[in-house]
Amino acid sequence: MNIKSLFAATMLSLSVCALPATASAEEVFDAPVAARQAKETGLQTAIFAGGCFWGIEGIFSHTRGVTSAVAGYHGGNSGTATYRQVSSGMTEHAEAVRVTYDPSVVRYDQLLQILFSVGADPTLHNRQGPDRGPQYRAAIVPVTAEQRAVAQAYVAQMERSGVWDKPMAVKVEKHRRFYEAEANHQDYMLNNPNSGYIRRWDAPKVEALQEHFPQLYRARFRTG
Template sequence: MHKIAALLAATSLALSACAEPAVAEEAVNAPAATRTAKEAKGLKTAVFAGGCFWGVEGVFSHVKGVTSAVSGYHGGNAASAKYDLVSSGVTNHAEAVRITYDPAVVRYDQLLRIFFSVVADPTLKNRQGPDTGAHYRSAIVPLNAEQAAVAKAYIAQLGKAGIWKNPIVTRIEAYKAFYPAEAYHQDYMAINPTSRYIVRWDAPKVTALKTMFPNIYRASFLRDAG
């Protein structure tokens, strides 16, 4: 029965979770940050929300220096950190990804540049591509003062650069708690490479990462048990 339930959940997910897009969004070559992150040695953690977490996780899972990428929920409470509730739009959660990274290989400001270049369109409020609702909002969630300072400076830098026609609406949100999503959401791109959503929406983001950031692109997908 558990196997049947899991199969039905996966089938339902594939049909209705993240809406099927017509085309992939266009990557943007965001500039390198003028305010680089000054981070001590040792692994660090970062949280990003940028629409459906499959693609956010997928992109960062191909970045050198990232040692873990976990899909989950941020912004609400533990009781509401469930996919059916989050996707209904009745919680304060955003679909998000918690990243563990080695700043000796990839700095926080470089992760921000990747996020704005190939992960999310920062001018879209409460949506990304075909997915709509506050749970698909674009948000940066700093976990320390340095990350907050770097994020604030970079968003200001991008605003002055005038890269996008519309204003940047990506929010910097205070960290509350992060709740890992259900197991069938983890490593979704690696497990479901032929999914129509992945092929038409998220795979192009990984291709853009490879093209635009070849020095920190990792060909293999970082599999993470969460």
């Protein structure tokens, strides 16, 4: 059992009162404003991976302009696209989130800035927060040529920015089929606000979104 699953299972037997009432995000970065802005019209879809999909889905569910955020798996095949199998780290999938958004409200490059400011550390290889394994890698999965060009430019810009003192580990991956995760993993933060894992690792990310991107923060969840 991976750390996230073990933590969740353990917390089922513990009182939530045993947990600290508040916790700070692991780290917030001043990710740069993109030099290359995305040029898109109409509703668009993008896929992002940044560790546990519960938190990434939670962040984008609170982002203005996002009309849907769905937790799932990207990078492997349908026969192994289950939580139990992906958690082994042997299936080539990453826990990922498929985001549908209105670029007249929030651009693709702004979603990238949000992801790497409050969601994921782009310098970590095959891990985020307490979770370890290739299924927790940070990855950008463009679904259009415009997204790919913007993503590649943004990774290069982050490398040059001096914000991080380590090389970029995040990859721009080839778009493969996205598999929706099981129903109990959808809207996990919304449905499990007192989960020990959510309170410690993911709720602080949403708090950081509100603090650092107030113009793009939405208090109510937009569920997928």
